[in-house]
Amino acid sequence: MPDTITALGIGLQNVFSWPNVLIPVLGTVLAMTVSFLPGIGAASLAAVMVVLTLHWEPVQVLLLFGALTGGATFMGSVTAILFGIPGNAASSVTLLDGHPMAHAGRPRTALAAAATASALGSVFGVVVLILLLPAIRPLLLQIGPLERAALAVWGLATIIAVLNGRPLKAFAATGLGLLLAMVGSDPTTSQPRWTFGRFEISDGLAQGAMLLGFFTLSEVLSWRKCHDLKAVPRHAAPDDTTRGGVLGVLKERALVLRASLIGLLVGIIPGVGGTVAGFVAYGQTVQTARGDRSGFGKGDIRGVIGPEAAVDAKDGGSLLPVLALGVPGSEGGVFLLTVLAIHGFVPGSAMLGADLPFTFTLIFALLASNLLTSALGLALVPGLSRLTRLPIDRIALPVIVVGLVTVVQIDGLVSDLFVAVGFAALGYAFRRLDWPRVPFVIAFVLGPSLESNLALVCQLHAVDRLDLGSRPLAWVIIALTLLSVVWMVTRPRHGASEVQRASIADRGVTILLGCGVALFAGIALTGGRAYSGYALGVCFVTLGTFAALALAQAFAPSLAGGSGKERPFLPASHRLPLLLVAIAPGLTLLFGLPLACGGLVLFWMLPSLRQGNALRRLALVVAAALVTVVVVTLYLDRVAVLDLPAPIVPVLPA
């Protein structure tokens, strides 16, 4: 068996020898390109590459798959920062602060910070991965349902950090997130709950549709020549430089380290994934931030650095269960396991012994890819940042169309459009009424993990297979959670106090959401076995929180505060976009997605006929709509290979 140093040397040589080095470069460029396409995830690319590389040499295949794992994440953050469209679920957390930075004329800083934090997180992940390899098997076997439940609780505890003086709204949003995360089926009994007889949501409300609706569509609704746009600078802020972004990260070394550790830990845990890593890291970033924390969610660079470092550090961690135990920790892990099996590698002792040089080849390919992605990202920053200078109302339309196509593409369900539009409306209300969005999303993302692992812990306890004394890692996480809660509660808080004023719309939304929660509670009470104690508990605590919030708002002074005028909840400029997005799912059911997108373009652009030569503009509008129909059709048919059900009114030929 070659010793570790020799194996390291062979691994390095495999990656950086000519012409092998071309493979990680090609793999990285391919992964970056594909991850820029809406909805085409790393999984689709990996599926194709598994077949195409059947006859390759094992080392070449490891180089390629290491690169594919590393190259897919960063470009998702680029679209999240520039346009508010997360290229993948893990990058949705980056848009919380990255997109506001771009909006404020600092896209270069945000992109450079994301690229640098990604690179550092990735290096950290890989270095720790190499150091942990000899001891990894016993460590992995320490992570079970109890540790995962503790980690989810830790993630939820970070919500306290983002209360910003609105604890009731934050708790209500958290409850709502946990509640909506339970729609689908009970994790233990598989009994459907809150599905209203629709099989489409029997696996739960699609996370991708939720993220795109809640963040992207809800934001784009307000882009169409509205009064908000007057504040958006067309030119970069004077301090917007690549150097600024890089230095910003280097100044936050401790944050990068903390976030990378979180990413690595989450990556090691099978089935948790990068989205959780990003959101837990974001919560910790806010919680542990020094100085003013009021800028989080509005364009604080630390809100970009933390999640980016965590998401890339996770890549290294996610390799561990595959290599050491043959247990895939993620979608990418499944493909890697398949590839290893095809080319004769046996995960477990062999990958950590005789095949150690191959293991290092894979690890270094991942590292090379992550570094190359960041380097390319930094090199592209000036060009990419110019995209934000396009007139924003012209970007909005393509963003909506791409968003709708992506939503449908994730699971092949047209009904996910309704989910996305529902969350878009919720996100819009949250944004307009200044409800905290982060607690809602953290709860939605962590909810399923929390519930299923708590259920497992209870069952294991019942069959006497859980020895609490032998789970030191769980106790460490629980202790960290308690410490951080105590620290946050006892820290002096900045920001406005709870509900000084409440608008009519605010009160209306609280009552509407409260009624929805009450409906859920009623169903749960009469629903039997599908509704566990956890489900009922969450339901009634949320209902109680909404009742308390409604009471607080009832006794609060009006938002008008003496001026006699309230900011309109739904400005005139938002009405057409909101209407168009709202009817998009119905149009899709009736006429199919391409025609629905074409119709959206047509109606969106029609008001422009009032400006200038109407006939010429009409021709342009119709041409744009037709091009949209053709492009969406070709994309669905040839690129996404998505076979949607026939529309009710089949206008286009099949």
Place this chain on the structure above:
Amino acid sequence: MVLKVFAAGLVFALAPLFVSEVRADATLPSGCADRMKGQRLTLVVPNAAGGGFDIYARSLAPELERIGGVTVRVSNMPGGGGKAALLRVANAPSDDYAVLIDNAGDIVAELLEDPSLGKTPQDFRALGIVQVEPEAWVGRPDLNLMDPDAGPLVAAVSSVEANLGTVGLPAMATGHTVRLVAGYAGSGDQFAAVLRGETDFTSKAKGTALRAMKSGDLKVLLVLSDGPDPMLPDVPWLAGEGGLVAHLTAGLPEAERAERQKIAQLAVSLSSGARILMNSAAVPDDVQVCLNAIFDAALVSPDFRDAAQAQGRDVTPIGAQEAERIFENKLEAYSRAAPLLDEVATQLRP
């Protein structure tokens, strides 16, 4: 420059696909070649890209194109726990050739247990079976199921309902006391639970079990078949002569032994995995004849077998007629087992 390197890489990757040997076309019924030429056929996979069904579909597609002259697409529709794919195929118009690849048992269960789908097994026709394999119990290496006192055993499963036939009925037949811990996310999570010592075993398709065994820390404990498995000759099997049930019930009265064997046989029928290809019964008969012929030829083609095996998937091709019979048997076994499954569910629910 980058584009050139990229193009060179793609050519490098695609090259092996173009150098396969040229073979004579399979013979199709008269008129089929013209009838099907240029038609589009969609293989609908009820999971995301990757995994067994996807691998089979993508391996089969080139052979279907070569033999039938059709254009084949593979469409992944994981929504609604696979029901979106099922409905996509069931609702396909008669001129839309959509074919579902799924587990026969899962199709039967979905159609019988969810009347809201508005479809019955009669809405589908079998085109063939890609692979048949038994289910197997995988667990800690020191566990000996031949020991009647082994237990109580704890099994890691995704849900109780999905494992009534694979864990509940076999346990009832052998007499072992089994408790289920339900809610583990997938195969990896379930294997990890065994490795951590939280549970004793889990139940998986034989191929998955064999792959898990290769890591060295897990063992195949039992094959849910009615005879010895040629790939696992030293592993006990469930039903029939010489099987685990026969061994564990040796001292019992004859009537009870027969009853246990009946339950074991039912468990074998219900749990065996048949990766079946099905299309809508609305497809006209003349087209169905052509599709049957194309699938029959593609399923036995060496290229399909080699492509699937290279990705670690075995092929046991079965033609349309036999596949239809297997599907009906599955349906019949499911109906016959319903009362027993209810009883098992009551015992096993946590």
